Every structure is written in structure tokens, then in C-alpha cells.
Amino acid sequence: MSSSLEDELFPSTPGKFKIERSHAMNRQFHRCFASTSTMFLWALFLIALTASYLSFQSFIDSSSRYFSASWGGIQWEKQVRNSAQIHRSGGMSVLITGAAGFVGSHVSLALKKRGDGVVGIDNFNSYYDPSLKEARRSLLKTHDIFIVEGDINDNRLLDKLFDTVAFTHVMHLAAQAGVRYAMENPHSYVHSNIAGLVTLLEVCKSANPQPSIVWASSSSVYGLNDNVPFSELHRTDQPASLYAATKKAGEEITHTYNHIYGLSITGLRFFTVYGPWGRPDMAYFSFTRNILQGKPITIYRGKNGIDLARDFTYIDDIVKGCLGSLDTSGKSTGSGGKKRGLAPYRIFNLGNTSPVTVPTLVNILERHLKTKAKKKVVDMPGNGDVPFTHANISSAGRELGYKPTTNLQSGLNKFVRWYLSYYGYNRGKPVN
Numbered sequence: 001m002s003s004s005l006e007d008e009l010f011p012s013t014p015g016k017f018k019i020e021r022s023h024a025m026n027r028q029f030h031r032c033f034a035s036t037s038t039m040f041l042w043a044l045f046l047i048a049l050t051a052s053y054l055s056f057q058s059f060i061d062s063s064s065r066y067f068s069a070s071w072g073g074i075q076w077e078k079q080v081r082n083s084a085q086i087h088r089s090g091g092m093s094v095l096i097t098g099a100a101g102f103v104g105s106h107v108s109l110a111l112k113k114r115g116d117g118v119v120g121i122d123n124f125n126s127y128y129d130p131s132l133k134e135a136r137r138s139l140l141k142t143h144d145i146f147i148v149e150g151d152i153n154d155n156r157l158l159d160k161l162f163d164t165v166a167f168t169h170v171m172h173l174a175a176q177a178g179v180r181y182a183m184e185n186p187h188s189y190v191h192s193n194i195a196g197l198v199t200l201l202e203v204c205k206s207a208n209p210q211p212s213i214v215w216a217s218s219s220s221v222y223g224l225n226d227n228v229p230f231s232e233l234h235r236t237d238q239p240a241s242l243y244a245a246t247k248k249a250g251e252e253i254t255h256t257y258n259h260i261y262g263l264s265i266t267g268l269r270f271f272t273v274y275g276p277w278g279r280p281d282m283a284y285f286s287f288t289r290n291i292l293q294g295k296p297i298t299i300y301r302g303k304n305g306i307d308l309a310r311d312f313t314y315i316d317d318i319v320k321g322c323l324g325s326l327d328t329s330g331k332s333t334g335s336g337g338k339k340r341g342l343a344p345y346r347i348f349n350l351g352n353t354s355p356v357t358v359p360t361l362v363n364i365l366e367r368h369l370k371t372k373a374k375k376k377v378v379d380m381p382g383n384g385d386v387p388f389t390h391a392n393i394s395s396a397g398r399e400l401g402y403k404p405t406t407n408l409q410s411g412l413n414k415f416v417r418w419y420l421s422y423y424g425y426n427r428g429k430p431v432n
């Protein structure tokens, strides 16, 4: 032991130093030995404690990762299979993208009610109030429809869904909607309407068996076409908005998958769909909200003071067109990514065939709401809008048995009744 260490361990005690020092050394030695072994045991104990804490922590982490993942696992697969179960002879199992959306939730319910199997997928994005999407999800849940939370750009999720269920059909309604929002967030249109579509088609073409695909195009593809009513044979190469351009691109993209891989494709050009559980970003919905709240509404007016007009189409009519399309879609011919023969490629207008001007839409709302709107009329900004839409639906009538039956007056009446009950209005005043 060096003196300095000795001095540290045995501080000098004047007068008794020598005798006491050897006793003291013995005692200290034992004490030191005892405390070293105790320390060693403590160290061992602490190491063991730390190791078990760390392994417990990693168990918690991995389990919470497992449990917080929005898809996957035995329970999840069971929910998917149950939801996809067919309850009628000759029924179909349909994967519905955008199932928590306006059209998606209505089509899901209609298919389920007639005994088809339905599995939804939706990314629940916040383009508009996600609580409305959640409410639609709850409604579908009461009818045993399961919506998988995920994005159509996630090919692993899509593969997993097709591994779990041999879907006979895909109803592809997930999209970035809205004509004017494309100027604010152009990339979201490319992400959902182009990249997402291609991801979905890639998975469908490789599936065995391949599903038949029905998907939502848009009346906006007619763009600057002024040949009325709009027929599927008219030109669609002059889109007025990026939204329209991505929907038109979708029509071309689906054509290539039909041509190369034998996927059965039906594209539906929806004309300004409205109704209960609708989209809050659309004019009829936001006008209703503002009128009830006493806020002004902005009415766009076309060139030379001409009123804008839309071929507003009620949701129940659109749902019938969607089901008619699924029922008549014909089979995809390919398997495992190889085409085995020609498959149907179809495009239909789904409109109402009776355009109504925006000021007339506002008048109808005022009557149903028993409240006058504070109107601000402005010239239509150059934001992608087209002056009017008007569908020729003879092709859908012939091939799908499509025959719209709801005019704007009665359709808006149903919408307003839903709106007042959903948002808890009592004589024009919100009750919650």
C-alpha cells in the first residue's frame, strides 16, 4: 500500500499509532474486504436490475409498436376477413378505397346491405373535418364494415389485403377531390390521384385472381369542352384544373393497365355529387353552414355576367350507378401480372342531365333553411372552375340501367334534414 493510500485509509492518530495501527489495520482490512464484496454484490444486483429493466423496456416498445400499428396482426386479419364475407349467392367481395369518404361510405353501405362483402381503406386525411370521416366510419361499423386505416400508396398494406382476401372487385374512390384546392396544394393531387392510383393498379395486376376495377373519374375532364350535353365521345384534352388533369391522367393510366395486363376497368365521370353525409368543402354544404351561421356566401359569376351551372347529382343515384357498374364490370383476364385476353374498358357519365345555376341552388337552400343568404356575387376567379356541366347519360342508361330519379329540390331537402340533425340544429340554432 503506498503511503498516500495508507494515509488516506488510516489517518494518523498521534500517541497510539503503532499498536493500534496493526489492530486497526486488521479491522480495516476485514471491513474493507466485507465492503468490497458487498459492493460487488450490489454491482451485480444493479447490473441485473438494469438488464431486466432494459429488456422489459424493449418488450414494451416492441409490443406498443405492434399494438399501435394501424394494420397487421391476427385480430386485424380476422376483422378484414369477417368484413369481406359474402352473404348472398353470386355476391362479390369488394375492396373500397376512400370508404370513409362521401361516396365511399354510401357505396359501402349499399353493397353490404345487399349481402356483398366489403372492406374499406381510408387514410382519414384532414383535407376536411376528419371527425365527419370518423362518424361515417362509426356508421359503417354498426353494419359490420371494417375500414382499414392506411394509404393507397402503401403497397405493402395493399399486398397484405389481397393476401388476406381474394377480392373480386375494387371500387376505387380514394382521391384528392376539389377543383379549386389544386392551386393551393398541387402535390396532394399527384400523390393521391396519380401515384396512389398506380400503386393500386400494380397490386391489382399482380393479384391472382385479378379483381375488376370500378373507379371515380370526374365530369371535370370535359374542361373547356362546350359541346352540350357532354358525351363520353367528346374531347377531354383541355382540362381547366390540375384536379381535372389528374383525373384525365387516371383514365389514360387505367387504359394502359387494361391493355397490358387485362384488368377490367370502368371509369365513372361523377357530376357534382351532393347529399347527406356530403363533403363540407363543396358549395351546397358550405353555403348551408354559412347561411345558418348568418355569414356571407360568395357566388361566382361567369363571363358576361352569366350564371354558373352544374348538373348536380344526388348521392343515391350515384350509388345505383356504382353498383350497376360493379355488376356489369366483366372479369379481368390476367393473372399474376400476365394478360390472358381482352378485358372490358369502359367510361360512363353519371350525371343528372338537368343543370341548375348556382343562384338557383342558393334559392332552394334558402327555402329549405327558411333563412335568407347574405350573398356576395363576384366574377369567377381563374381558379380552375368551368362555367357549366351537363351530362349525356344514355350510355350509362343502356349499359348499367342508370336512371337518376332525384331532382335538386328534393335532394337538397334530404341533405338539409340530415345537416340539421347531424349538427344538432333546432330551428336554425345549433343546440350543441
Ligand SMILES: O=C(O)[C@H]1O[C@H](OP(=O)(O)OP(=O)(O)OC[C@H]2O[C@@H](n3ccc(=O)[nH]c3=O)[C@H](O)[C@@H]2O)[C@H](O)[C@@H](O)[C@H]1O
Residues within 6 Å of the ligand: 177, 178, 179, 217, 218, 219, 220, 270, 271, 272, 273, 281, 282, 283, 284, 298, 299, 300, 301, 308, 309, 310, 358, 385
Ligand atoms: O363534378 C365533378 O367532378 C366535381 O364536382 C365538384 O366540383 P364542383 O362542380 O366545382 O362543385 P362545388 O365545389 O360544389 O361548386 C359548385 C358550383 O358552385 C360554385 N361556387 C363554389 C364555391 C363558392 O364559394 N362559390 C361558388 O359560386 C362553383 O364555381 C361551381 O360552379 C367536386 O367538388 C369535385 O371534387 C368534382 O368531383
